Amino acid sequence: MGFVPHTEDDVGRMLAALGLSDVEELYTEVRAALPPGDVPDLPGASELELRHHLWEIARLNGRPDQTPCFRGAGAYEHYVPAAVPSLVSRGEFLTSYTPYQAEISQGTLQAMYEFQTAVCELLGMEVANGSMYDGASALAEAALMAMRLTRKHRLLVAETLHPHWLQVLHTYTANVAPEIVTLPAPDGLLDPEQVARALTDETAAVIVQNPNALGLLEPLQEIGVHLASHPAMYLVAAYPTSLGLLTSPGEAHADIAVAEGQPLGLPLSYGGPYLGLFATKLEHVRQMPGRIAGVAYDEQGRKGYVMTLQAREQHIRRERATSNICSNQMHAALAATVYLSLIGPRGFRKIAQNNFVVAHELAEQLSELPGCSLAYTHPFFNEFVLNLPVPAEDIERELWDNGLISGLPLSRWWPGREHQMLFCATEVITEAAIHRLVAALEEALP
């Protein structure tokens, strides 16, 4: 099946106008320039035939929507109101390109402006961009921005940063080769005094994630106080849903705040498309990467929206741009904007509360199972580490045989944690699902 509408007659007319008799003649020059190379033959299919085939492949994933998932670790299943996919699937949004022609792109541009407003509100910051690829790459770009602003090359990175995010940070900064110093978290948390002592004249930024990769709440404000009187940038990575209850990066005096925006109305999608949130102080806006929408007026004084401060970007500045980013995740940003508009400030707080309640209920029940205990006593939001009497990998296997996705075996990230599992419970986890998990885990334990 294909989507080319040209009839034989159309093709004939176009060729005749060009003085040609065959489409292949359009490639004469190409053929002359290249050695004969065969493109291997891949078969096509009708829509009906292909759907049968795709269904066979899809089935191999099971039914994730009907399988309770107690795994977060950077990607979170939250409830998505029906109006979100319904609105964002409108073709006028879905099939548009970057809003280069503002007069016929006001929908995208205004949505971007509203997105920026909502992100500033969530993160407690002054200015936000129109999105980055995901939270991890947003953090890496934030580190690059901090190094540009401070002209320093030492990054103090919390040991409790999501390990994949740390890998992305290393990838993005490979050529700058910053000195990346690990801030230790011996009991799962940073020590603000120790962070303060680690600051030097060479420090470009301190990077902290909250809740951290173990699910624990870092002393965000206390670290911020130490950094307020130091030229180093304070980079805070937040979990948006938690911000219904927890200190915002802005309240903790962050200079740059980033987040993974997937929890704001986007499905898990096996890792993407996700959504990088990126916000900072107004004074730093000219060093911010990515597209930004702003208000503009036409000659008649009518208000509209444009992409602004484009002199930072690659299509103008080329090799002197603040970043090479071009395509962002606008469609995901639109979904997040719709989501936040639907749930509103009270819904936002209630969802955060529900996460807290459900996760603490789960933690209480799991920690009462024989040989199980919570690895830390510090406050957490919706994720926690459970000590198990047997290897976590075995538990993962047994629970999947019972149709459950367990917490994440932490040895996947950190060797030496073979008996630990990172559990998560969001507002979508029902009482019944908790009972199923507890029963299945009890069964699996010796």
Added chain:
Amino acid sequence: MNAETLFEKSRPGRGNNYVDDRGWSAEHEARLPVSARRGTPPALPEVTEGEVVRHFTNLSRRNWGVDVGFYPLGSCTMKYNPRLNEQIAAWPEFSAAHPLRPVRAAQGWLRVMYETERMLSHLCGMERFTLAPAAGAQGELCGMLMVRKYHVERGDARRTVIVPDTAHGTNPATAAQVGFKVVTCPSAADGLVDVKALRGLLNDDVAGIMLTNPNTLGLFERDIREICNLVHEAGGLAYYDGANFNALVGRFRPGDMGFDLVHLNLHKTFSTPHGGGGPGSGPVGVNEKLEPYLPIPLVRKGAEGFEFESDRPLSIGRLNAFAGNAVVVLRAYVYMRLLGTAGLREVSGAAVLAANYLQHRLLEAYDAAHPGRCMHEFVLTAAKQKAQGVRALDIAKRLIDLGFHPPTMYFPLTVPEALMVEPTETENLETLEAFAEAMLQIAREVTEDPEALHTAPHHTPVGRLDEVAAAKDLDLRWTPLSRQRRPGWRPAQQAQPPAREDEHGVA
């Protein structure tokens, strides 16, 4: 209602109830240290679902998409986005899967990734592909990080990357972001890479060259084999920017041209919708030389099914938290399976035919930047019209009046008053003819009614917006103070339309 945000429409007390109360209590609150609690709640809009639906539906009506009409934005390949892609992408078997599921609970996903990698490798003549890059520019970043590592591992830290003057802005921006010095190679009078000039630029500090073929003028670089050979002889690598692959897909392979690595834009050639600026997906293919440096994660076939490869000591690392824009990859997979090689060959042939025909029609009134055979797109110059007082910008805005999305303007930078037209293969002949008629009408208006061009567009919710004032008097988010803001209106004393902040290209 004009341009009013939902924040302005908000009324205290309105809202929706999507979740039940799960029993939050003072006891729960007490478990949160005071310093960990949020002080000021976010001022999100308080509106009903009905208001939200109406707001965004009305916003969508102020937007142009391929679903709305012709979108000949050069270098962006705005082709029809098949609905089957969307349907499969929404199947919960795919969309509800957690990225860290046990691999045996994700065999469908891993199979899609494995087979997509194989298909793209076949189509490009490459050894392997990574699907991780989230967009073309991240693909470029990935590619140039591999180029860098390749040289470093050989103990040959080369610092220069050559980029033609017609290149997309992302090429030099990427090379610079990876720490290379960017050297621009001029085009010859025929719009192609000046091979003689290139020879002069090559030396043992050159890490590689970044090229688009066909180039951004829509011309096939016929010396491409020689160019790649010269770069190889100098010890460099050749990088293929796949933005224009729609001209060749199913017929010719970058690998056969001599390229070592390739990025593709799935949101261009492979029909995934661009969503108003993203998400895209920018897979990168490499030959054997660069295979060890591919980013993680990669999928392989193991004894017990598909699995992630973890032992990649020379990998450049990770580009995203998980496996990239997986659902965009899935859409492209569906598209390739639907069309097959024969269908893809029809795509490129029809795209090139449509572009040549449209160029032929427009040459009646416009000058081509480089007359002659084009590939899937062509570049006009409105220099002649400018001499008569009308700019490419005016022509573009007038096209909006006549029911079309304008072509890419002022790019490539080497062409004065450039208009870059890419019709794609999915437009019927009637649409191509109607667009040609509109362009010819505009050409007549240059002398007959220039005012209609200078003041266009006339029927859009807003006219030309003052980008310079917007960049000076920044309003980047709504606040309650925005209500009191005075419109930055000034009397129209200037004979010229409001200045643009800058002209832009695309990638």
